[in-house]
Amino acid sequence: MSIAELEEIRRSQILLAALTVMSRKGSFDATMDDIATAAGLSKGGLAHYYKSKNELFIAAFREFFARVFERCRESMAKAPGPLEKLLAFDLLFDPQEPYVPLGYPILFDCMAKAAHDADYGRVFGEWVEGWIALLSEALRLGVEQGLFRPLDPDPIARAVSAIYQGVATRWFLAPARHSRDWAVNAVKEAITRLMEPYILRPQLEESTTKP
Amino acid sequence: MSIAELEEIRRSQILLAALTVMSRKGSFDATMDDIATAAGLSKGGLAHYYKSKNELFIAAFREFFARVFERCRESMAKAPGPLEKLLAFDLLFDPQEPYVPLGYPILFDCMAKAAHDADYGRVFGEWVEGWIALLSEALRLGVEQGLFRPLDPDPIARAVSAIYQGVATRWFLAPARHSRDWAVNAVKEAITRLMEPYILRPQLEESTTKP
DNA sequence: GGATAAAAACCGACCGGATGGATTATCTTC
């Protein structure tokens, strides 16, 4: 095994440990000792790969968002049509999904940090932009396929993404009164209705021409 | 001045100081020293009124949410009709609004804490429920006034509130790509369209009866 | 292939600073 390979393995091992501890304790309460223990290394061992706690945390948040993004992309790729692609994120409300119980605490921590620290704001913003790019692509696809009337994808994609963010926040933080059924339905209703004026129906095209 | 009056004044002074420091530094980085300095008291003075940092923070978050709730209630009270009441929260995107620059960092901190600590989850959840009660009331009003068709207010109010949460989160944390205009319009579009099937139009009542 | 030296990886102990809370002393009010 080469030094580069070992470094890759160690960094990955440390990131996984960091994400686990951050999710369990909250990133504000996660210590380097905790993470070192979870990684099966010493603090000095951690220091070899990540020069500071902040550097490790930025890397951990980036890793987390990369994984979530990939999972979302997969889910979208499987959806049959552009509207279905906009609605392809029920995984966000699935407790069995690997990154759901682990992920929301991490997401909220990143948001709390982002409110004060531009580095974290950048991490959050880049993830958001990536997701919005996916959604915009689906909207453009819908137009190309003649399923949606011509539209500006950007603000709509942003609205769609924000709806998911709001509903998911409520589902996770106030679950007693925001069930999964509510979440799934709220998202579907809101997004479907938001898209309503853009949907072309070939067989009913005459009746969609409102006065 | 009686002891009860002094206590009221001191508690209020300390809470204001706490909110100011929490907003500026983040609640995770706010120390009792910081808050004492901001309150013009010593740490010992703080300890007389709040027995622990946690007790002070819970009280501060509650104070914050109470103020935001009151501000939202006022804004709604001024709106002319039930649909306008659902849309009466442009203040959430107004940087001149007192609790906006100060409030979002506090809100995100509370959310991050709520992900791990049921006490904070309760504080957050109670605020959410209060807001939803206002929205539900407006929906019921709309039905009573014959402006909305009969509906179940609860899930709709929750969806409306979640939309605000998502859009506001994006506006505040990723402002470069989520302008105030986008936010105001996204909320208006999403909520108006979500309500579309429920809106009764007296002059066009016949055409709303879809097959 | 073996021996040797150098570099890298890793550990455990240590350090200085920060913090919440406790304690003692002082001040203020009744």
Next chain:
DNA sequence: GAAGATAATCCATCCGGTCGGTTTTTATCC
């Protein structure tokens, strides 16, 4: 003078980061 309010100081603990020492790996030479 007593009670309450407040300040200042102290204390124990915690934490990120450092550092000297040890172990492991790599590179070089014969």
